[in-house]
Amino acid sequence: MKLSSTIWNRTEREMNEIMKEFQKIGIIPVVVLNDTKDALPLGKALLEGNLPCAEVTFRTDAAEESIRLMAEAYPDLLVGAGTVLTTEQVDRAVAAGAKFIVSPGLNPKIVQYCQEKNIPICPGVVTPGEIEKALELGLDVVKFFPAEPSGGLPMIKAMCAAYTKLKVMPTGGINEKNVVEYLKCDKILACGGSWMVKGDMIANGEFDKITHMCKEAAEIVKNIRG
Ligand code: 3PG
Secondary structure (H helix, E strand, O other): OHHHHHHHHHHHHHHHHHHHHHHHHOEEEEEOOOOHHHHHHHHHHHHHOOOOEEEEEOOOOOHHHHHHHHHHHOOOOEEEEEOOOOHHHHHHHHHHOOOOEEEOOOOHHHHHHHHHOOOOEEEEEOOHHHHHHHHHOOOOEEEEOOOOOOOHHHHHHHHHOOOOOOEEEEEOOOOOOOHHHHHHOOOEOOEEEOHHHOHHHHHOOOHHHHHHHHHHHHHHHHHHHO
């Protein structure tokens, strides 16, 4: 009993710190890296673009090593793992230096495993039932995924009216235009998106363009949130 309350308190602290960072950064770049050679130039571009965060998705073989490279080289970059579907991926991500885990759906096994390991987890939900499961698991921040196809901001506003303390990180279909309305909503902690780190820009080595687009995104956050 005593041990478990210690674990929970520490988990809550770690969660709070990361969630505060998410709120401050405002837009979380969701990254697909096909080649580890792109990890460091991308990390540099994100830092120079004032979006010092990367959700590196476990959709490619390059993800784990890319997390390791970025986390080691850039202590000021908040590097986490996305599209995490198994506890084994949680282990690999954490060992590589990931500071947070994002998963597309609400899998209680993954959530509890992350909580035991004191690694902040933001799982995806789209329904009130899933939100209530997340609340029961002790979470107060969830990803809303895929955001635009699932009803977007109107759905978040309608659904979250019932859950007054919940904060949401919508991801999926968010771009430089619709992000403005999302960020104005007080239910939104941060928005995830890939528009400023698109796969073709990474593959073409267009890191200056990525920095430029990150700066524009960071400016949107600053204009809305100050
Ligand atoms: C994803 O599934 O890759 C993320 O949700 C990002 O979605 P996006 O590419 O629509 O921003």
